[in-house]
Amino acid sequence: MPLIASRIASANSATSDFPLNNLPFGVISTAGSPPRCAVAIGDFALDLAALEADGRLDAGAPVFAADRLNPFMALGPAAWARVREQLTTLLAEGAETPIDDALVPLDAVTHHLPFAVSEYTDFYASKMHASNVGTMFRGPENALPPNWLHIPIGYNGRASSVVVSGTDIHRPLGQRKPPDAAAPTFGPSLRMDIELELGAVVGVASPWGAPITVEEADAMIFGYVLLNDWSSRDIQAWEYVPLGPFQGKAFGTTISPWVVTRAALEPFRAPLPPREVPELPYLHQAAPGLYDIHLEVAMEPPGADRETIISRTNYREMYYSSAQQLAHHAVGGCGMRVGDLLGSGTISGPTRGEHGSLLEISWGGKEPFALDTGETRSFIEDGDRLTLRGHCEGEGYRIGFGEATGRILPAVANRWA
Amino acid sequence: MPLIASRIASANSATSDFPLNNLPFGVISTAGSPPRCAVAIGDFALDLAALEADGRLDAGAPVFAADRLNPFMALGPAAWARVREQLTTLLAEGAETPIDDALVPLDAVTHHLPFAVSEYTDFYASKMHASNVGTMFRGPENALPPNWLHIPIGYNGRASSVVVSGTDIHRPLGQRKPPDAAAPTFGPSLRMDIELELGAVVGVASPWGAPITVEEADAMIFGYVLLNDWSSRDIQAWEYVPLGPFQGKAFGTTISPWVVTRAALEPFRAPLPPREVPELPYLHQAAPGLYDIHLEVAMEPPGADRETIISRTNYREMYYSSAQQLAHHAVGGCGMRVGDLLGSGTISGPTRGEHGSLLEISWGGKEPFALDTGETRSFIEDGDRLTLRGHCEGEGYRIGFGEATGRILPAVANRWA
Numbered sequence: 001m002p003l004i005a006s007r008i009a010s011a012n013s014a015t016s017d018f019p020l021n022n023l024p025f026g027v028i029s030t031a032g033s034p035p036r037c038a039v040a041i042g043d044f045a046l047d048l049a050a051l052e053a054d055g056r057l058d059a060g061a062p063v064f065a066a067d068r069l070n071p072f073m074a075l076g077p078a079a080w081a082r083v084r085e086q087l088t089t090l091l092a093e094g095a096e097t098p099i100d101d102a103l104v105p106l107d108a109v110t111h112h113l114p115f116a117v118s119e120y121t122d123f124y125a126s127k128m129h130a131s132n133v134g135t136m137f138r139g140p141e142n143a144l145p146p147n148w149l150h151i152p153i154g155y156n157g158r159a160s161s162v163v164v165s166g167t168d169i170h171r172p173l174g175q176r177k178p179p180d181a182a183a184p185t186f187g188p189s190l191r192m193d194i195e196l197e198l199g200a201v202v203g204v205a206s207p208w209g210a211p212i213t214v215e216e217a218d219a220m221i222f223g224y225v226l227l228n229d230w231s232s233r234d235i236q237a238w239e240y241v242p243l244g245p246f247q248g249k250a251f252g253t254t255i256s257p258w259v260v261t262r263a264a265l266e267p268f269r270a271p272l273p274p275r276e277v278p279e280l281p282y283l284h285q286a287a288p289g290l291y292d293i294h295l296e297v298a299m300e301p302p303g304a305d306r307e308t309i310i311s312r313t314n315y316r317e318m319y320y321s322s323a324q325q326l327a328h329h330a331v332g333g334c335g336m337r338v339g340d341l342l343g344s345g346t347i348s349g350p351t352r353g354e355h356g357s358l359l360e361i362s363w364g365g366k367e368p369f370a371l372d373t374g375e376t377r378s379f380i381e382d383g384d385r386l387t388l389r390g391h392c393e394g395e396g397y398r399i400g401f402g403e404a405t406g407r408i409l410p411a412v413a414n415r416w417a
Numbered sequence: 418m419p420l421i422a423s424r425i426a427s428a429n430s431a432t433s434d435f436p437l438n439n440l441p442f443g444v445i446s447t448a449g450s451p452p453r454c455a456v457a458i459g460d461f462a463l464d465l466a467a468l469e470a471d472g473r474l475d476a477g478a479p480v481f482a483a484d485r486l487n488p489f490m491a492l493g494p495a496a497w498a499r500v501r502e503q504l505t506t507l508l509a510e511g512a513e514t515p516i517d518d519a520l521v522p523l524d525a526v527t528h529h530l531p532f533a534v535s536e537y538t539d540f541y542a543s544k545m546h547a548s549n550v551g552t553m554f555r556g557p558e559n560a561l562p563p564n565w566l567h568i569p570i571g572y573n574g575r576a577s578s579v580v581v582s583g584t585d586i587h588r589p590l591g592q593r594k595p596p597d598a599a600a601p602t603f604g605p606s607l608r609m610d611i612e613l614e615l616g617a618v619v620g621v622a623s624p625w626g627a628p629i630t631v632e633e634a635d636a637m638i639f640g641y642v643l644l645n646d647w648s649s650r651d652i653q654a655w656e657y658v659p660l661g662p663f664q665g666k667a668f669g670t671t672i673s674p675w676v677v678t679r680a681a682l683e684p685f686r687a688p689l690p691p692r693e694v695p696e697l698p699y700l701h702q703a704a705p706g707l708y709d710i711h712l713e714v715a716m717e718p719p720g721a722d723r724e725t726i727i728s729r730t731n732y733r734e735m736y737y738s739s740a741q742q743l744a745h746h747a748v749g750g751c752g753m754r755v756g757d758l759l760g761s762g763t764i765s766g767p768t769r770g771e772h773g774s775l776l777e778i779s780w781g782g783k784e785p786f787a788l789d790t791g792e793t794r795s796f797i798e799d800g801d802r803l804t805l806r807g808h809c810e811g812e813g814y815r816i817g818f819g820e821a822t823g824r825i826l827p828a829v830a831n832r833w834a
Contacts, residue, residue: 150601155660156573160752172749184567186697243572244661250751280603281833332589334667335577416698
């Protein structure tokens with residue numbers, strides 16, 4: 001599919017994240033006006049509440065003068081398609097319906113969390129990441145857990161800690177115990193990390209008690225965001241046996257402000273890798289389950305004048321798709337809700353420059369890496385900014401995700417010191 | 418504190434769960450009328466929306482004509498105390514304000530989930546339970562994980578699967594692999610279990626990024642419910658390494674319909690057991706952190722004319738309090754919300770008759786136990802009803818929790834068979 005030309009000139013640039021082919025949804029505000037729903041187009045946000053107010057846009061019910069996309073998502077796939085079609089017409093080259101009143105320059109908007117996160121689940125679906133972390137945490141002989149090739153391993157995360165790009169996060173306090181210490185101590189995490197992930201946003205609910213197929217699961221996904229599952233490796237290492245990550249993952253998860261729709265990603269479907277063991281039928285996905293999304297991680301130390309790209313990888317590296325994960329999530333009868341967020345799991349390619357966590361890039365902190373400023377890092381230091389970016393490369397255009405960025409600030413005061 | 422005499426005669430019985438000293442909150446409906454908030458008193462539910470409508474009850478804002486307690490809880494502890502005081506006056510012996518129009522016999526009400534569960538977290542805080550399960554899953558030499566005496570171990574559960582007492586639950590489908598099988602198979606769980614727990618209901622939010630003390634955490638708890646964390650031991654055993662329980666716990670969690678307030682439980686505070694290792698200061702609780710709550714589990718096979726009490730234990734058996742768990746939950750910066758539900762963890766005493774799970778009672782299925790009907794059980798069979806009950810024993814009265822009951826139904830059709 002080629003670029004769809006838009007009346008917004010900046011949307012026609014081959015390097016814009018937001019051409020007319022994309023139309024990602026988010027929630028914005030401007031000085032003196034409340035949050036409302038918008039799409040990104042070129043260098044602008046298009047205020048959907050303004051268009052809806054006088055009938056230039058009609059989702060079937062009034063949903064856009066809201067501080068979250070949930071009401072719009074809850075209208076379902078027919079409404080999503082209808083709105084996408086109306087917006088494509090409104091924003092096409094040559095279209096004449098006035099829209100200037102609804103255009104806000106992107107650099108003048110404040111982004112808000114695009115949807116109320118009902119529940120947040122995180123998975124572990126990159127074979128390279130699982131092998132790397134397994135080797136470091138449990139030794140090479142136990143690198144890949146015996147269940148890994150059979151189950152899209154996941155755990156429930158904390159929805160209240162999901163924040164929008166641009167939100168800075170304090171280094172968490174917690175318990176950590178170096179392997180050679182006799183007892184744990186309490187204080188700021190010393191091994192702060194990122195996890196480069198894609199987040200799937202559930203837009204259609206499934207009832208409690210009703211398993212779904214992978215195809216049904218795929219159709220329930222409204223879209224995708226970039227997701228940084230900030231992780232404290234020292235807190236995690238001490239707490240996670242036997243019931244999994246808890247406080248090591250509870251202090252913050254950053255998502256990009258724009259939800260890129262499944263519709264926009266459709267031309268970039270990519271196949272799942274061949275199964276290495278017989279696949280249980282409930283997990284079989286006939287369609288290509290992944291997407292060809294170029295991803296990168298940038299790191300910028302405090303006071304620096306430039307960032308360093310510390311990883312480049314691709315969502316094609318995954319072993320399980322979001323649809324498979326969602327089907328697995330519901331197969332025992334767990335009801336899924338509009339606004340559920342599913343983290344793909346850290347996305348790592350095979351080489352050091354393609355890893356989605358500092359734990360892997362610095363190999364457990366043993367091999368510090370250099371930044372372009374001349375500094376070195378093993379884990380995140382106070383003031384460091386980490387930014388995820390991603391895009392699909394089309395014919396003369398890209399489907400961009402914008403970015404998911406945040407800085408790690410010093411820990412808050414230790415009230416028990 | 419002695420019994421507070423009520424104008425409702427049935428509330429003055431020494432065996433009623435709901436004397437005037439209790440006043441637990443829930444959500445009820447009756448034929449033809451919508452769900453609204455209520456308290457239980459003797460053999461009745463008192464319709465708080467009816468009292469609020471004409472000013473006989475005033476929480477400070479209209480909150481009771483709602484299908485959930487969240488708006489009332491969100492008013493905070495001063496409003497909770499004010500309403501408790503007003504209700505105590507209205508229901509006292511000799512009180513004359515008319516209330517008959519607001520009284521509904523308990524056997525005529527339908528119970529609803531008493532509050533919208535924002536997020537559900539489950540802990541692992543009975544030393545006896547952790548030792549028993551650890552012995553079975555990891556061997557006696559690894560029974561108690563090295564972190565257990567230092568951290569109130571917890572994991573995030575699934576809020577969308579929390580249901581009110583009386584809701585039957587289908588046996589989940591999922592992956593399970595016997596230790597001697599070469600590969601997992603897919604089908605109904607074969608090792609269905611309960612977990613006898615107490616659930617703490619958070620009524621005051623804490624901001625993202627702000628650790629809280631144990632004392633502050635205690636003051637945030639609105640009340641407690643009985644909680645059955647239904648568990649599939651075969652699904653859990655196969656999936657839980659390395660990221661913890663997921664589908665083995667995702668199909669259903671049953672809570673009792675009435676939230677017993679912290680205020681009602683105050684006279685029954687009980688001390689935490691002595692710490693066995695030095696305690697990190699952020700977890701120190703000066704006040705008695707537990708409650709003296711008698712608990713029992715009843716099992717009734719399908720078609721039986723009687724139930725069998727298969728366990729009797731006490732919440733005093735716990736090693737960590739809900740306040741300690743909540744403080745730990747927030748210490749890294751995780752924001753807590755009104756409606757968060759914290760499961761205590763399975764409550765087990767030292768002997769086989771005091772265990773809070775069938776896994777322990779039947780010692781991993783190896784030692785089936787007898788029911789009064791003559792049948793034996795290792796795990797739950799289709800149609801079995803499991804019921805949790807609990808109460809504090811006062812001077813001539815009890816603070817009862819009612820019950821949390823449910824039956825396990827056959828699995829839904831396997832769409833992939």
